[in-house]
Amino acid sequence: MATMLSEFSLIDRFFGRRAAAARPSDAGAGTLGIGDDCALLAPRAGEMLAISTDMLVEGRHFLADVDPEALGHKTLAVNLSDLAAMGAQPQAFTLAFSLPKADEAWLAAFSEGLFALAARYGCELIGGDTTGGPLNLCVTVFGSVPPQAALRRDAAQSGDDIWISGTLGDARAGLGVLRGEWPADPADTAAFRRALERPEPRVPLGLALRGIAHAALDLSDGLAGDLLHILERSRMHATVDADAVPRSTALRRLAPEIQQRCTLAGGDDYELCFTAPATARAAVEAAGREAAVPVTRVGTISALPAPDDRPAIDWRDAAGAPLTLTLQGFDHFHAD
Amino acid sequence: MATMLSEFSLIDRFFGRRAAAARPSDAGAGTLGIGDDCALLAPRAGEMLAISTDMLVEGRHFLADVDPEALGHKTLAVNLSDLAAMGAQPQAFTLAFSLPKADEAWLAAFSEGLFALAARYGCELIGGDTTGGPLNLCVTVFGSVPPQAALRRDAAQSGDDIWISGTLGDARAGLGVLRGEWPADPADTAAFRRALERPEPRVPLGLALRGIAHAALDLSDGLAGDLLHILERSRMHATVDADAVPRSTALRRLAPEIQQRCTLAGGDDYELCFTAPATARAAVEAAGREAAVPVTRVGTISALPAPDDRPAIDWRDAAGAPLTLTLQGFDHFHAD
Structure with missing residues (x-):
């Protein structure tokens, strides 16, 4: 997963430099960030890591003309929402994505939306992968939770x-x-x-x-x-x-x-x-x-x-009378 | 990340049933597997989780006509290789993928290659996401390593x-x-x-x-x-x-x-x-x-x-004489 920094200077500029820096591995619960084969992460003492992954595909989960800043926000938000549902404290995330081309304005706005939300919840980017291909965004997010409180x-x-x-x-x-x-x-x-x-x-x-x-x-x-x-x-x-x-x-x-x-x-x-x-x-x-x-x-x-x-x-209904709902066939955006 | 089980019965059949079953959350270092908002995972006592993510895209990392069983193997293998490079003991992985269509024979062979390798290294599928879209495979893998031995x-x-x-x-x-x-x-x-x-x-x-x-x-x-x-x-x-x-x-x-x-x-x-x-x-x-x-x-x-x-x-060279290599422009498959 070392490719995030080395391949595109744009990727480095918008993601690598804002990611968790590599730290001494004896930092306890700290992370060894981007630049090595793996990141190192530990939950808080006595807790477990809550882990969730979501993949967002153009046309399925967002429209092609979506504001990239909003897309950066939503890409992380839907993963943080899974942590919220477990009662977990956000710690870190990885981001893998494929892009048709490295568009500077798009990457600037996307990364702005992503890191603004990450900063609000103290959630650090610790690794990733980037490649060419149809637009696809895959985040895996990590939180810490006492197992009995999940x-x-x-x-x-x-x-x-x-x-x-x-x-x-x-x-x-x-x-x-x-x-x-x-x-x-x-x-x-x-x-x-x-x-x-x-x-x-x-x-x-x-x-x-x-x-x-x-x-x-x-x-x-x-x-x-x-x-x-x-x-x-x-x-x-x-x-x-x-x-x-x-x-x-x-x-x-x-x-x-x-x-x-x-x-x-x-x-x-x-x-x-x-x-x-x-x-x-x-x-x-x-x-x-x-x-x-x-x-x-x-x-x-x-x-x-x-x-x-x-x-x-x-x-x-509000009066307590039974309702028969016909919700079948009402498709929504997050179709799968 | 709850969609793996619920959307396609084929996905359930080939992946969900072979994934880590949900276990009591007080199982210590065990996992709460597929079926909840998050998986729960902890490294071994005193160790840290080594985490790596890789995304494989058709045409970039594999040919369209690749044997799906081999692709299942390679999708996990390239991630386990990152754990090997950290000296980490494999524990678990998540798999997110987009597929143009749910093809039974393809999924059967892909999952066979994937789980055969996972079983050899005791690495459990603990979560994932599936969606429609151009073929894209994103694995995040988790191993355990004493931080000083990484x-x-x-x-x-x-x-x-x-x-x-x-x-x-x-x-x-x-x-x-x-x-x-x-x-x-x-x-x-x-x-x-x-x-x-x-x-x-x-x-x-x-x-x-x-x-x-x-x-x-x-x-x-x-x-x-x-x-x-x-x-x-x-x-x-x-x-x-x-x-x-x-x-x-x-x-x-x-x-x-x-x-x-x-x-x-x-x-x-x-x-x-x-x-x-x-x-x-x-x-x-x-x-x-x-x-x-x-x-x-x-x-x-x-x-x-x-x-x-x-x-x-x-x-x-073998005689100790300096060599001038011209390796530029020699492209390889794993281009990014």
């Missing part, structure tokens, strides 16, 4: 509340505007695009929920599909008030049916969905305040009606 | 011998045959292609060299260029006997000038180049025997003639 998907318990951070649906609403699926006024369009292009990983909330939340994940493919991952791994059932799912003022100006599909099956939200015991409601609210992000209670976890039942979600 | 690039010392494992040049000779640059008989062609497509990472040798070698790296871009990385980071000079660089019987049947260019600037060798004090010659030979790989002494490290000099290699 927010797993299989830890939801009967009686838990189901919580959502922030608001859902704006990213999908933005994609719909870009695609011409529905109109929105300029201010709302700007808000939707910002949600689509510059998601904010909920790292502080993930850390604040250690010891409070039971199960958690980050919402990348839409609440309806992603919550099922918690239910399947925890062997639990859920009842969710679809009208309680938090949405922005801008989204509330779209048609009710579009609001519902965007919030429940929108994708690209990068908010946390988590469960916590009802006794922890005040603690969850306090964690939200500490992390400066709203948290909203949307439903309840319960035991499977019968042990062999498939985990599923019962959707209800 | 074989770094900046640790060469004046008076060190320079050593090479195995033989060099066969992979480049194989690419030349495939490209029609030179002919070879069928048996030699098969040997060259095997070197090109199925490099063997020198993991046991890297482990055996802990505490013996000073500096090390793996040869991916050719000896002439890669040895310079050690010299530049160690601020040292080298004298190398070009005729002593080990080559296979098959390679010796090609023209002498082709032999020289393939061994010195061939690329894709994935052998180790390392330095060790002259007092350690017997120990190095013993490490080679222990790892069942030949090791050959090819030169000597010396102090820079003047502190401001650029690190460089003095090439000599």
Whole structure:
């Protein structure tokens, strides 16, 4: 993985010099950064490394004309969001990418967006690889977490509340505007695009929920599909008030049916969905305040009606009446 | 990074079921595998994780018609080679890839090559990401190494011998045959292609060299260029006997000038180049025997003639006479 520094002076200029410098290997939990065959990294004492990898491909995860500064932000943000969902403290990341050509303005803007977010979370670039080829961005991110405090998907318990951070649906609403699926006024369009292009990983909330939340994940493919991952791994059932799912003022100006599909099956939200015991409601609210992000209670976890039942979600409206949702075929940007 | 299991049943079948299963998070150094937002991993007690990432792109790092089983092998092998060069013990890897389509026979063969090598080195798949797109393979690999025993690039010392494992040049000779640059008989062609497509990472040798070698790296871009990385980071000079660089019987049947260019600037060798004090010659030979790989002494490290000099290699022939090499413009497969 030594190629990042040696091949293109542009790559060196925009990435190598801002990466973690090689340090003495006896620096304990420090890193041996770019320039050797491997980086060296250790979690904090008594903790483990939480590791996640995501690959972003042009046309699949972003449009060809995306602002490269926003793309740099999002490339790291979607990985930090996975750390947030485990309650892990970001430490470092590697970046491998293939580029059709080394375009100076593009690399300058992309690296600016990437490193601005990395700096905010103290997450150092420790290695990478660059090559020619169709545009492809692959980040692997490393955080530190005490194993007992990790927010797993299989830890939801009967009686838990189901919580959502922030608001859902704006990213999908933005994609719909870009695609011409529905109109929105300029201010709302700007808000939707910002949600689509510059998601904010909920790292502080993930850390604040250690010891409070039971199960958690980050919402990348839409609440309806992603919550099922918690239910399947925890062997639990859920009842969710679809009208309680938090949405922005801008989204509330779209048609009710579009609001519902965007919030429940929108994708690209990068908010946390988590469960916590009802006794922890005040603690969850306090964690939200500490992390400066709203948290909203949307439903309840319960035991499977019968042990062999498939985990599923019962959707209800605000009055508690059952809802039949038709979310199938509502594709979103983060299609795979 | 949850998409590996959920999207394609083929991906699940060939990768998910052979990946590390989720285990209780209190398993100490164990892993929380595929199926959660992150994997959890720790190095051995008192050690650090050595981390490397490589991205392989069709047409750049392999030909479109490559045997997918061999490609699976090589995708992991080039990453394990980076661990070998640090003296690290392989532990785990993540795999992110984009594929134009999910072809069952291709995935079956690719995964077979990948997991066969992973099993030999006890290296578990702990996470990944899959998406549609032009064929692109990105592996991040994790090993464990005591920080003081890591074989770094900046640790060469004046008076060190320079050593090479195995033989060099066969992979480049194989690419030349495939490209029609030179002919070879069928048996030699098969040997060259095997070197090109199925490099063997020198993991046991890297482990055996802990505490013996000073500096090390793996040869991916050719000896002439890669040895310079050690010299530049160690601020040292080298004298190398070009005729002593080990080559296979098959390679010796090609023209002498082709032999020289393939061994010195061939690329894709994935052998180790390392330095060790002259007092350690017997120990190095013993490490080679222990790892069942030949090791050959090819030169000597010396102090820079003047502190401001650029690190460089003095090439000599077998009689000790200076050689002027013209290796520029000899491109190799692993072009970036």
